[in-house]
Amino acid sequence: MTKNSLKTGPDELGYYGEGTSAMGGMAVGETLMPALHELNQGFEEAIKDKEFLDEFAYYCKHYIGRPSPLYFAENLTRELGGARILFKQEHLNHTGSHKITNSLFQVLLAKRMGKKSLICESGAGQHYSATAAVAAKFGMPLIGVMGEVDIARVNQNIIKAKHYGAKLKAVPGTLKEAITDAIKTWTTNPEFAYICGSVVSAHPFPKIVAFAQSIIGREIREQSLEQEGKIPDMIVGCVGGGSNFAGAIYDFLDEPNISKIGVEASETAALSNGTPGIMQGMKTYMLQTDDGAKSLGGMSLGAGITYFSVGPLHSYLKDQKAVTYSSATDQEMLEAYKIIARTEGICSALEPMAAAAEVIFRQAKDKPKDYTICLSLCGRGEKDLDTIQEHIGKDFE
Amino acid sequence: MTKNSLKTGPDELGYYGEGTSAMGGMAVGETLMPALHELNQGFEEAIKDKEFLDEFAYYCKHYIGRPSPLYFAENLTRELGGARILFKQEHLNHTGSHKITNSLFQVLLAKRMGKKSLICESGAGQHYSATAAVAAKFGMPLIGVMGEVDIARVNQNIIKAKHYGAKLKAVPGTLKEAITDAIKTWTTNPEFAYICGSVVSAHPFPKIVAFAQSIIGREIREQSLEQEGKIPDMIVGCVGGGSNFAGAIYDFLDEPNISKIGVEASETAALSNGTPGIMQGMKTYMLQTDDGAKSLGGMSLGAGITYFSVGPLHSYLKDQKAVTYSSATDQEMLEAYKIIARTEGICSALEPMAAAAEVIFRQAKDKPKDYTICLSLCGRGEKDLDTIQEHIGKDFE
């Protein structure tokens, strides 16, 4: 990796980029700083340990079911009449989303570091149920923090996590409040391992999560070369904190000829509508009041992408103009859901439908037929069925 | 294959075995007989067509996500202290069970035969939602028939199938009534393709479904040889109609040193408690009144294994003493669910928990540590969460 590579990762203090415009960092209370440094050291050691990486690869294959297929969406392609669309089928992973790869990695890391208990936050509950599954598998107790709004809308994940033996802490609000409270819970128990669900929060979490999820992009490269004879021309993924998309594009960051589009929920489009700020442990783009006193942002139907902020890597990539960021509305997500259910027989989670909307409504149609777009289909829809029924149930009658 | 192989399949009229004790056959009305013959011919042609088989393999890999992993259940093994337990992770398939492999195969076959519309029945709704997904993918309309009791308990599958564009026909009762009504619906529309969900009904369905699902056993062989250095000593699967278990054992039928145990729900244990009879298109063991006028059998919590009868292949294998059949109670299934959720972080469907109960409570403990048992974990639990919560929700508090 050259000095100028976008893949060099953050510096030792967690900054992506240099000078005052650098993103990331470590903005947490003193109580947690030793834990973060310990984690960073543990991570750096672990990824040099072949046995550890083999263990991660073993469970990726046997427990998660990786690699997730790269699937040519023939009908959708035909219907749109433009680019050739590939789905990266992360929804087929155990527990139903990309999240488990990260949970698995961090829990293995925690185990390696001798940790005995786990904490996590969650938006859509995917990270919670995934971490709970892995926690059960490795015999570690877990406390998950979630916002009450999300708990109500993604109930099945809560029940599954309970069956795996995890304990839930409910706080008012959504993912944002869950993250703040998870940090408080960690501050109260700094000897626990905090299993962060996306490329967000203080260093070294963005680095660790991006590392764990970068397997997605490496699989895409290998599968696309094998199946399509070339790598995709464009990669599109939804962005809440940004982990599935970071994972999908990481391996391709130094290939500027590959277009990369990250799609946020329009109600919480930090990269399109936000400004740099420092909250929840990191400097990054976010929706906030001018004085930085209050986070802002509405509610999206995509529980996992209802997040006023975004991982610092994405802010950096935006500033570098290496990646394009856009947003999609609830209406567009629901429309995309319908189209993909009907054409491909896939009941997707709503979050990746933000990315699908970008592909369907804005990217695929006017592209030539040999142009390939890889869409990160990062979650299955069971958790969202009630929400979908409530909003567009009548459309299916 | 030798004449005496258990894998020779049924004869041209659908009989497994010879003489009056032969099982299977074609007991349907005249209206459907031409369709069955046409289907048999279509099937025999298709499986000689390399292109067709390649197409099936292609979608198995990319759409379903096959091969499903063969997973060493380390914690469960440790907890039981006996045999080494492997899970065949069929629940990781798209739509969440083994059923989709069969749906895919039959829909591809229907397409090859020029069929334009589809009918299916379903118990747990897994076959319905799987067939609906595949039907959407190949642009064919589908009518699914389900019992009202099942519709109420596995509601998510109904909603997903609706989103895929399928139409539901509700009939009073459970799987048994759904099968009878599906045959009526087919009789009314004999030009439709009937996509049968298990190794049941009239010839050639048992043969076709066993063929499609036998990929499970071939994967088990290959994975077990690669991972374990040997094939499993025992294979255990739940039996409703018997397709996942048939698929798991088919490749091993001529290897008598491999134990094979099929586990029914104790309320509808046709093989343990039934007698031969002819209903729903086939001669097989079933629960019925002495005069053959009425099917019998109670209700199991496993919607997909609440079936008074069983596929004729299994009746044949029972009579041949080639396979052992047992049964598990609701209580045992729920206990097994809890143990597997807690030890392995897997939220399983209830049906395979019948097989898990056999392994956990009756097989694994007293076996030596180098004895391997492969459990067919053929469905994920989301569809059953309400039922589980209702019955043992308090156990998780």
Next chain:
Amino acid sequence: MSKRFKKIFDNNNPKTKLVSYFVGCYPSPDQSFELIKQAIDNGVSILEIGYCTSEASAEGPVIKAAHDHVLRSGYTLNDTINLVKKIRDYNKEVGILLMGYIANLYKYPINKFVNDIKKAGADAVLVVDAPHELKEENELRDALNDNGLSLIKLAAPTTDQKRLEDIVKISSGFIYQVNVSGVTGVKSANEIDVANFVKRIKNLTNIPVCSGFGIKNPEDAKKVANSGCNGVIVGSTFVKYIQDNINAPDLTQSFGKQVQSFSEVLK
């Protein structure tokens, strides 16, 4: 073929026979007997007496409800065979055909069944879900033939020429020509289709053809009779009449008139 069937079809009066289906023992053995007597007295030439099974796969909602009623009431195939005996005692000319599914016969078992119904005075059997590909069909057919009884075979709109030839070859008594693809009592028959189908069969054989499914009123019966078939089969329409009037005190009498309205047009 039984002598009785031969006599029925050899007779030119009525021109087209009225074949009528009854669910045996519905709504009870006694009422069933009274209704059937009315049918005989009002011009039915052949009775199809259905025995019941829970998984009947060719019955529409009307006949299914009657089956369920009989099964719930606990009446069995034995009760239906007893009913046949009573009918035969009442009338020596009417043709009697037992109709149902293979499930019950297999358990009876088949040889004993043939013996028992012969003794009771039946002429034939029709098993909806026993095509000639089924071992038990062969067994049943042999036993019936050995006893001078007929196995009535079905020919459906989906039956192709080759298959029709096979069916004709093994048929005796008459051929039950199914007019529509579907369960009993739902779809209506199309006049032209019926006529063509009858012609197809008549080209192959001299065995009488009775045409059934979808006949809802005397007008339908008349139209189907015009197709050239030897008999018209009315099932769900009669069962439904009984169902709809089950509590009417004059059901038996009014049912007789209902039957007559069909037999009249077939003279």
Next chain:
Amino acid sequence: MSKRFKKIFDNNNPKTKLVSYFVGCYPSPDQSFELIKQAIDNGVSILEIGYCTSEASAEGPVIKAAHDHVLRSGYTLNDTINLVKKIRDYNKEVGILLMGYIANLYKYPINKFVNDIKKAGADAVLVVDAPHELKEENELRDALNDNGLSLIKLAAPTTDQKRLEDIVKISSGFIYQVNVSGVTGVKSANEIDVANFVKRIKNLTNIPVCSGFGIKNPEDAKKVANSGCNGVIVGSTFVKYIQDNINAPDLTQSFGKQVQSFSEVLK
């Protein structure tokens, strides 16, 4: 270090300083000013004036509720700086420290913030989520130093020796010794742990040490004072008193007594 802080800690009376935390502008700027005046009048040596942010990650439920109230009411960091100015106008001796999160300072931005609070009469700043690893901490520390103001650093029970040495090195004013791992106002401090921790810091530096978190009553304050620290920090306990009595007409007076009950034991 500001001259004022030096003077406060050089003075032997009171033996242990009472440092008290207020949510700036809570429940309103005027009431906040009145309450703080009472605090000054009843023996508080150093005031921590908190400014609010929605994602405060170290606050327990009591202080969080107060923050939320202030944010909902629309009072800003500017209002809190104005409050500081009024306090300074009222009293020249009391130490004033602005305390909060980096979010608001980053947007203010930092240089302007330092200018404005210096003008308002503040002595120091404490930023909960700005460890010395953070670029903005460095920027803020430099600006404060340049202006003769202090950046108060935290030392936590989790802070290891190496890190403590680094913190001590960059500290000025005093060191905020956090007694428990956790958010404000929940866990209680353990006497022995506190004493050991104070000793650990004192071994490294002469900079005063103020000990905070988990002090719920005068007795706790006394025990913590016995550890040898230079100041005792009371936060949630005072905020909770205000919260619980928010509608009491004599809140201001009774709050003064409440403060006095703490300052008394520290003399």
